[in-house]
Amino acid sequence: xxxxxxxxxxxxxxxxxxxxxxxxxxxxxxxxxxxxxxxxxxxxxxxxxxxxxxxxxxxxxxxxxxxxxxxxxxxxxxxxxxxxxxxxxxxxxxxxxxxxxxxxxxxxxxxxxxxxxxxxxxxxxxxxxxxxxxxxxxxxxxxxxxxxxxxxxxxxxxxxxxxx
Amino acid sequence: xxxxxxxxxxxxxxxxxxxxxxxxxxxxxxxxxxxxxxxxxxxxxxxxxxxxxxxxxxxxxxxxxxxxxxxxxxxxxxxxxxxxxxxxxxxxxxxxxxxxxxxxxxxxxxxxxxxxxxxxxxxxxxxxxxxxxxxxxxxxxxxxxxxxxxxxxxxxxxxxxxxxxxxxxxxxxxxxxxxxxxxxxxxxxxxxxxxxxxxxxxxxxxxxxxxxxxxxxxxxxxxxxxxxxxxxxxxxxxxxxxxxxxxxxxxxxxxxxxxxxxxxxxxxxxxxxxxxxxxxxxxxxxxxxxxxxxxxxxxxxxxxxxxxxxxxxxxxxxxxxxxxxxxxxxxxxxxxxxxxxxxxxxxxxxxxxxxxxxxxxxxxxxxxxxxxxxxxxxxxxxxxxxxxxxxxxxxxxxxxxxxxxxxxxxxxxxxxxxxxxxxxxxxxxxxxxxxxxxxxxxxxxxxxxxxxxxxxxxxxxxxxxxxxxxxxxxxxxxxxxxxxxxxxxxxxxxxxxxxxxxxxxxxxxxxxxxxxxxxxxxxxxxxxxxxxxxxxxxxxxxxxxxxxxxxxxxxxxxxxxxxxxxxxxxxxxxxxxxxxxxxxxxxxxxxxxxxxxxxxx
Numbered sequence: 017x018x019x020x021x022x023x024x025x026x027x028x029x030x031x032x033x034x035x036x037x038x039x040x041x042x043x044x045x046x047x048x049x050x051x052x053x054x055x056x057x058x059x060x061x062x063x064x065x066x067x068x069x070x071x072x073x074x075x076x077x078x079x080x081x082x083x084x085x086x087x088x089x090x091x092x093x094x095x096x097x098x099x100x101x102x103x104x105x106x107x108x109x110x111x112x113x114x115x116x117x118x119x120x121x122x123x124x125x126x127x128x129x130x131x132x133x134x135x136x137x138x139x140x141x142x143x144x145x146x147x148x149x150x151x152x153x154x155x156x157x158x159x160x161x162x163x164x165x166x167x168x169x170x171x172x173x174x175x176x177x178x179x180x
Numbered sequence: 181x182x183x184x185x186x187x188x189x190x191x192x193x194x195x196x197x198x199x200x201x202x203x204x205x206x207x208x209x210x211x212x213x214x215x216x217x218x219x220x221x222x223x224x225x226x227x228x229x230x231x232x233x234x235x236x237x238x239x240x241x242x243x244x245x246x247x248x249x250x251x252x253x254x255x256x257x258x259x260x261x262x263x264x265x266x267x268x269x270x271x272x273x274x275x276x277x278x279x280x281x282x283x284x285x286x287x288x289x290x291x292x293x294x295x296x297x298x299x300x301x302x303x304x305x306x307x308x309x310x311x312x313x314x315x316x317x318x319x320x321x322x323x324x325x326x327x328x329x330x331x332x333x334x335x336x337x338x339x340x341x342x343x344x345x346x347x348x349x350x351x352x353x354x355x356x357x358x359x360x361x362x363x364x365x366x367x368x369x370x371x372x373x374x375x376x377x378x379x380x381x382x383x384x385x386x387x388x389x390x391x392x393x394x395x396x397x398x399x400x401x402x403x404x405x406x407x408x409x410x411x412x413x414x415x416x417x418x419x420x421x422x423x424x425x426x427x428x429x430x431x432x433x434x435x436x437x438x439x440x441x442x443x444x445x446x447x448x449x450x451x452x453x454x455x456x457x458x459x460x461x462x463x464x465x466x467x468x469x470x471x472x473x474x475x476x477x478x479x480x481x482x483x484x485x486x487x488x489x490x491x492x493x494x495x496x497x498x499x500x501x502x503x504x505x506x507x508x509x510x511x512x513x514x515x516x517x518x519x520x521x522x523x524x525x526x527x528x529x530x531x532x533x534x535x536x537x538x539x540x541x542x543x544x545x546x547x548x549x550x551x552x553x554x555x556x557x558x559x560x561x562x563x564x565x566x567x568x569x570x571x572x573x574x575x576x577x578x579x580x581x582x583x584x585x586x587x588x589x590x591x592x593x594x595x596x597x598x599x600x601x602x603x604x605x606x607x608x609x610x611x612x613x614x615x616x617x618x619x620x621x622x623x624x625x626x627x628x629x630x631x632x633x634x635x636x637x638x639x640x641x642x643x644x645x646x647x648x649x650x651x652x653x654x655x656x657x658x659x660x661x662x663x664x665x666x667x668x669x670x671x672x673x674x675x676x677x678x679x680x681x682x683x684x685x686x687x688x689x690x691x692x693x694x695x696x697x698x699x700x701x702x703x704x705x706x707x708x709x710x711x712x713x714x715x716x717x718x719x720x721x722x723x724x725x726x727x728x729x730x731x732x733x734x735x736x737x738x739x740x741x742x743x744x745x746x747x748x749x750x751x752x753x754x755x756x757x758x759x760x761x762x763x764x765x766x767x768x769x770x771x772x773x774x775x776x777x778x779x780x781x
Binding site for chain 1: 577699701740741742743751
C-alpha cells in the first residue's frame, strides 16, 4: 500500500501535495503515485511467455533484470491497439517487485492536493476493476482516474499465475 | 519460560553460531571416539566443546541446557580421567544427551524456549557417574564378546564383580575392539592438517560473509557474463560485416578474448566462494549409520570417500534429505543381518560406501552397499499388490523400469511400516529432491551382490550450461545437465501409441513432447520433415523434446521471472542472450511430469 494513498484517507493530511504520473489509455487519463514509478521506457523486444494469462505480454530485459510486462489495455478489457511511437512501458514497483505496464502514452507529472481526490463513482465504465481504482481527480478541464496497482492483482489472480 | 530475555541479541547470535558449529563437530568426533577410545586429544576436544557450550549457556542463563551439558561433561570428564571407558552403551547415552542439547539449542534459535523433558536423559547419565559404573567396566571380556542382539546395560553387570579394581588396570586393547558393531572408516581428506593447531589456523583464514552479499555479487558477475556474451556476439558480427578495418577488428578480437578469459575466471572464483565441501552433509552420516545399525542389529562398515569434494551451498542444502533416505534404504533393505550374511558366504560386516567425485560440471554421489540387492520379482509383485502398476505394464517392464518402481510414492516392500521405513515416502523424497536440483538418479543392482545408487547433480544452480534451441522462431534454453543426447530425425519415423507420439531409440521407446504445442507457439508456414529431438532426463524419466533447430551451447546465468510469473509449468526461469533478448529456460522436470499427464488424457 502506497503511503500517499493511505494519506489520502486520513483527515489531517487532506491538504498534502501528491505527485502523480499521468498516462493515457484508450482516450482516458489515468494517474499513479510517482513514487511507485521506477522508470518509463520505450517498447523493447518482448519475449512471449507461454501459458500465462492473456494480459501478460511477456518478459523484457531491463538492464540485466528480467521483468514481466502487463498490457494495461488487455488487463482492463479495453480494445487492443497496435503499439506506436507513443507507446511506453511504465516500470513500477508493485509489492516490492518490478513490473512493466504498457500504456498508450505517458503525459506528465502533476501535483495535486489530497483534498482533490474524490472517491470513485459506484459504476465505472470500460470494465476496469473497481478494486484498483483509488479515486477520481476532477479538475476543471480534465478527469483523472487514480490507480492503486497493488490492488490490481487479487490474491486469486496471483495464485492463478501459478496454476495456469 | 515463554520468551528469551536476552539483552544482547548479538551475544545470543554469537552463542548460537558457535554452539551450532561445536555440536556439528561433536557428533562426528563422538562417533570417531567410539572407534579410537584411547585418543586423548580427541576426548579432550569433545570435553572442551561440551564445556564451552555449558559455560556460554550458563552465562546466558539457559538453565535446561546447563543441566544437561553439566552432567554430560561430568561423564566425559570421567572418561577423560580414565575412570570410565568408552563402550557402545556409554556412547548411546552421550549421544542421546548431545541430541537433547541440540534440541534445546534449536528451541533457543527458534526464540521459543519450551519446557523439555530432560530428566530421562539425565537419569541415564547419572549411573555413569556413580562408582559402580567404573566397576562395571572392569569386566573387560564380557562386553566385547556380547553381540549387539543382547545388549547388557553396564549397571546391571556391576552387581557381579565383587572386587573393585582400579580402573587403570583395565586392559585397553579389548576395549577398543568392543567399540560396537559399527566401524567407521574415514579416509583422511588429504589437505586436512593432522593436529588441532592446524585447524585453528585454518579457522582464522576464513571470513563469514552474509549469503545475501554473495548472492548479490553472483548476480553482478552473472551480468558481466551476459555483457561478455554480448561483446562476443558484436565481435562476431563485426568480423563478418566489416572486412576492411582489419587493425581495429584484430584489436577488438583480442580484447574480447581477454575479457572472456577474465570474466570466466572471476565467475569461477565467485562460484567457488559459494562452494562448500560435501563433508558438511556427509559428516552426520556416521552417527546415523551407527544408531541405525544398533537399532537394526546389523553390522556395518561405513566408508566415506571424497568428502572434500565441493559444491554449491544451495545444492548442499538440498542433498541432505535424499542422502539420508538412500542410506536408510541401504541399511534397512539392502544390507542383511550378520547371520544372513554369513549364510550367504559374505563377510559378517556389511559395507556401505558413500563417495563423492567431480565429473565435469557435475558432482557424482554414489551410495553403494554389498547387501541383498534389489529383488525385482518382489518389487514387481509389491507394486502390483499396491495397485501402482497393472499386470500388463509389469510384464512389459525392463529391468531398469522395475528398479524405478521403488521411487513411486507409496511403494514399499515392507508389509508393515516401522520407525525407519515402510511408508513408501523415502524414495519418493529422493526422487523429488533430485529432480528439483536438475539431477539424475541411476540404479545398479545385482541380486545377492548389492546395489548402487548414483546421483548426478549440477555443481551450482546460479549459472548453468545450456543448450539453446529454436522452436518455430522462438529461442528456448534447455539446461545441459538434463540433456542426454540430441538427434536429427525424420518426422516420418515417429510412431503414435495411444495418442502419444513416440520415437524408437535403440532399445528404448521414447515419449515425445512437441514444444510448439506445449508452449502454444504460432506455427510458421514452412513444413520440414526433419526436426531435432533433444533427449532429456529428469531423475529416472527420459523423454524427447521436438524442436525446429539447435542453436548452440551457451553458459547462461539464471534469472528469476519474479513472483508473478513463478511456477509456469515447463518454464524454470529465464536468461538473457548475447543480443539482449530474454530467452526462457525450459524446466525438463516440469515437462516430464506434464507429459505424463498429457499422455493419460
